[in-house]
Amino acid sequence: MTDVFQLQYALDTFYFLMCGALVMWMAAGFAMLEAGLVRSKNTTEILTKNIALYAVACTMYMICGYGIMYGGGSFDYFLSGITGDGATGVEEPATYAPSADFYFQVVFVATAMSIVSGSVAERMKLWAFLAFAVVMTGFIYPMEGSWTWGGASVFGMYTLGDLGFSDFAGSGIVHMAGASAALAGVLLLGARKGKYGPNGQVNAIPGANLPMATLGTFILWLGWFGFNGGSVLATASVESANAVAVVFMNTNAAAAGGLIGALLLARLLFGKADLTMALNGALAGLVAITAEPSTPTALQATLFGAAGGVLVVFSILALDKLKLDDPVGAISVHGVVGLLGLMLVPVTNDASSFSGQLIGAATIFVWVFGVSAIVWGILKATMGIRVSEEEEFSGVDIAECGMEAYPEFVSSRG
Amino acid sequence: MKLVTAIVKPFKLDEVREALGDLGVAGVTVTEVKGFGRQKGHTELYRGAEYVVDFLPKVKLEIALADEMVESAVEAITKAAQTGKIGDGKIFITTLEEVIRIRTGETGVEAV
Numbered sequence: 001m002t003d004v005f006q007l008q009y010a011l012d013t014f015y016f017l018m019c020g021a022l023v024m025w026m027a028a029g030f031a032m033l034e035a036g037l038v039r040s041k042n043t044t045e046i047l048t049k050n051i052a053l054y055a056v057a058c059t060m061y062m063i064c065g066y067g068i069m070y071g072g073g074s075f076d077y078f079l080s081g082i083t084g085d086g087a088t089g090v091e092e093p094a095t096y097a098p099s100a101d102f103y104f105q106v107v108f109v110a111t112a113m114s115i116v117s118g119s120v121a122e123r124m125k126l127w128a129f130l131a132f133a134v135v136m137t138g139f140i141y142p143m144e145g146s147w148t149w150g151g152a153s154v155f156g157m158y159t160l161g162d163l164g165f166s167d168f169a170g171s172g173i174v175h176m177a178g179a180s181a182a183l184a185g186v187l188l189l190g191a192r193k194g195k196y197g198p199n200g201q202v203n204a205i206p207g208a209n210l211p212m213a214t215l216g217t218f219i220l221w222l223g224w225f226g227f228n229g230g231s232v233l234a235t236a237s238v239e240s241a242n243a244v245a246v247v248f249m250n251t252n253a254a255a256a257g258g259l260i261g262a263l264l265l266a267r268l269l270f271g272k273a274d275l276t277m278a279l280n281g282a283l284a285g286l287v288a289i290t291a292e293p294s295t296p297t298a299l300q301a302t303l304f305g306a307a308g309g310v311l312v313v314f315s316i317l318a319l320d321k322l323k324l325d326d327p328v329g330a331i332s333v334h335g336v337v338g339l340l341g342l343m344l345v346p347v348t349n350d351a352s353s354f355s356g357q358l359i360g361a362a363t364i365f366v367w368v369f370g371v372s373a374i375v376w377g378i379l380k381a382t383m384g385i386r387v388s389e390e391e392e393f394s395g396v397d398i399a400e401c402g403m404e405a406y407p408e409f410v411s412s413r414g
Numbered sequence: 415m416k417l418v419t420a421i422v423k424p425f426k427l428d429e430v431r432e433a434l435g436d437l438g439v440a441g442v443t444v445t446e447v448k449g450f451g452r453q454k455g456h457t458e459l460y461r462g463a464e465y466v467v468d469f470l471p472k473v474k475l476e477i478a479l480a481d482e483m484v485e486s487a488v489e490a491i492t493k494a495a496q497t498g499k500i501g502d503g504k505i506f507i508t509t510l511e512e513v514i515r516i517r518t519g520e521t522g523v524e525a526v
Contacts, residue, residue, distance in 0.1 A: 204460035272459050317462050329461075 001087070005095075009087055011236035013096040015244075016104050022226025023107040027054045029219030030114035034121060036213025037276065037328045039205065041395025042122045043405035049117045049126060053133045057110040060138035065109060066102055068142035069150045095234055104230055108174050109137045111227070115178030118328035120185045122192050122205075123392050126400040128385040135375050136181055144364050148173045154363055164356030166349060169231035171291035171341030172361055177368045179335025182326070184372035188380055191325030193392055202320045205327070210275055217279040221255050224286045228293045243294050250293040251286065254305030258285020261309030269313070280316065280329045281309035284337040291341035295348040304344050308337040415510040415526060416484045418477045421447070421503040422495040427473045433490040434477065440526060443476040453501035472503060478513055480523045 031050035035043050067077050082102055086094040094101075113133050120129065146152040148167060153159045167173050195203055207213060228251045234240040262281020266274040285305025289296070296304060315332035326332065342361050345352045379385050386392075391399035398404065422430055427444065434442060448469035455468040479487055488505055496502055515525040 202463045204458075204463035204465040206458075206460045206465070266462075270459055270462055274459065274461060276461050313462075320463070 005087070008236040009095050012234045012240075013086075013100045015235040016096045016100040016230060016233070019226035019230025020100070020104040020107050022223045023104070023111065023230065024054075024223075026107070026220050026223030026227065027051070027110055027114060029216045029221075029223055030111075030118065031216070032212045032219060033216030033279070034118040034328055036209040036211070036216060037118070037207035038121050039395070040208040040406060041397055041404070043208065044397040044401045044403055045126060045395075046117065046121050047405070048401055049121075049129055050114060052126075052130055053113045053117060053137075054110045056130060056133045057113050057137040058106050060134055061106045061109045061142070062102075063138060065138050065142040066105060068139065069105070069145040071146075072150070072152065095236065108170060108227075109141055112141050112174045112178035112181075113137055115175065115330045115334045116182045116185060118330040119179075119182035119326045120189055121327045122396065123386055124185070124189055125383070125385055125387055126396070128379045128383055131379055131383070132181075132185070132372075132375055136372070140181065140368055140371050140375075141177060144177055144367050145173060147363065148360065158359075160356065160360045160363065163359055164346075164351070164353030165360035166345050166352035166356070167291050167342060167360065168293060168345075169228045169290045171287055171338045172364050175287045175290065175334035176338030176342070176361065177364055179331045179333075179338060180365050180368040181372040183324070183331050183335060184369050185376050185385075186324055186326060186331065188373065188376045189386055191323055192327070193389060195325045196320075196323050207276065207327075213276065213279055217282055220283060221252075221286065224251055224255070224290075227251075228290055232294070247293040249298055250289055250296055250301035253298045253301040254285040254289035254293070254308070255282045256285070257302035257305030258282050258288065258309035258312075261285070261306035262313050263309075265310050265313045269317075276329075277313050277316070280312050280333050283333045284308035284312035287334055287337045288341040288344065291338075292345040292349050292352075297348075300348060304341075307344075308340055311340055312337050415513060415523060416479050416481060417508045417510045418475075418479055418484060418487055418491075419506040419508070420475045420477070420491045420495070421449070421472050421505075422475065422491070423497065423501060423503060424471055424473045426495040426497070427475075429494040430475065430491055433494040434487060437483070437486055437490055439477060439479070439483070439487060441478070445474045445476075447472050447474045451501065451504070470501065478510055478526050480526055 027050065031047055034046045034050060038046050062079055064077055066079060079102060082098045084098055086097045113136055117129065147154045147160055151161055192205060195205060197203060225248055228247050229244055232240055232243045232247055235244045259278050259282035262284065263273060263278040266277040285308045288304050288308030289301055312329065312332045315336040316329045319326055319332060339361055342357045345357055346354050376385060387396055387399050448471050450469055453470060455466050455470060457464050457466050477487060484507065491505060512521060513525040514521050
């Protein structure tokens with residue numbers, strides 16, 4: 001093993017791990033964004049959900065998720081053999097440690113699950129949500145992941161890679177998958193009380209803390225450099241270093257385009273600069289570029305992001321018309337724009353095809369939505385997924401966690 | 415003794431505080447309150463949905479005063495808090511039966 005290779009191995013592994021750490025930080029972004037967009041009486045519970053789902057995702061992916069997704073049929077549970085050497089110890093030599101790959105993959109699972117928590121916020125039972133998280137991160141996501149990044153065939157019927165399906169960092173595999181599970185949950189859960197009036201009017205339920213929502217969006221924007229940048233999988237060669245730089249540039253450009261698109265559209269539609277729409281727009285831009293950040297030009301990336309930012313505003317309004325209550329707009333940001341991201345890939349990447357992207361998107365959606373609906377349905381029939389009307393009124397913080405986020409008039413007497 | 419309760423626009427609080435200080439008023443209790451009067455509410459916008467804010471924020475001052483101070487205090491508050499536009503607020507005057515200073519147990523005008 002040459003010294004140069006040793007250096008490449010060390011650098012790629014280090015880069016992979018640091019990108020994984022950035023993606024891990026996205027969990028904080030989701031937590032802040034969601035805590036900012038719910039009412040203050042539901043703050044403690046949404047924070048509990050966010051940090052607990054992260055732990056559940058890491059544990060379930062360790063137990064069986066990674067084995068299902070990348071085991072190639074022979075399931076190595078509990079990550080057996082993962083501490084080996086990536087250069088010599090695996091079938092396909094890599095320039096990074098196998099356990100770095102696990103670490104990078106596991107934080108993506110948590111991202112997919114984070115998307116669900118915002119959509120079902122303010123009315124879902126904590127433990128029903130965490131029970132769903134176990135199935136989602138241990139089985140539903142790893143299965144569709146095995147058909148896409150894992151390269152396995154879909155129940156022996158067809159192989160997405162052969163059909164020209166390409167999803168660089170997961171517009172479909174991570175984001176649309178999370179949104180599909182969220183949509184199934186929202187359909188079975190129903191809207192928050194008071195969100196929709198009897199005559200079809202949509203009532204506003206303003207978020208409690210917009211500084212927190214904005215901070216969350218900035219954190220997600222930062223974390224996304226790890227999400228997309230790390231998906232190059234290497235940085236220690238001229239070729240991969242160039243690719244990483246392009247991915248960083250395009251990821252940033254798309255977020256900027258998305259924010260501008262959503263902000264201008266909101267101003268045109270409502271007459272005011274709606275901050276929450278602008279935040280959703282930045283995230284939509286990021287989701288739109290995630291499927292292919294390495295081949296567009298910076299201008300194309302900005303325009304793709306702007307398309308996502310415009311689409312997300314219309315999507316949020318349309319979902320409200322359909323009485324699908326999504327407090328943070330996650331289904332629109334990650335689902336609708338995730339699909340857009342997949343369909344934009346063939347515009348700049350000749351290795352993919354529109355038909356392949358469509359079949360891939362349909363496969364992911366049908367699988368995740370279908371199985372999620374079954375799991376949510378079972379949970380609804382057994383433990384129940386929605387808190388009582390009274391608990392919803394007084395806030396799930398007290399009902400589920402027994403504590404307020406901002407306690408007042410606290411006495412120290414026992 | 416009288417209890418003067420004044421509801422004023424929040425941005426006028428500092429001027430009212432100064433005017434009362436100049437008069438030598440010994441203490442004021444301030445509370446942030448919400449309510450409606452002739453000004454009624456206004457509409458705000460969130461994610462494309464308009465909503466009505468029925469109650470507007472105001473500041474409530476409560477001042478315990480000796481009888482001879484009341485007239486000048488009311489004049490000072492009125493002068494400081496007036497903008498001439500709707501929503502300037504109101505002053506209520508009620509009779510105060512007793513005042514007690516907790517630290518010393520003094521009562522009546524001594525305690526104001």
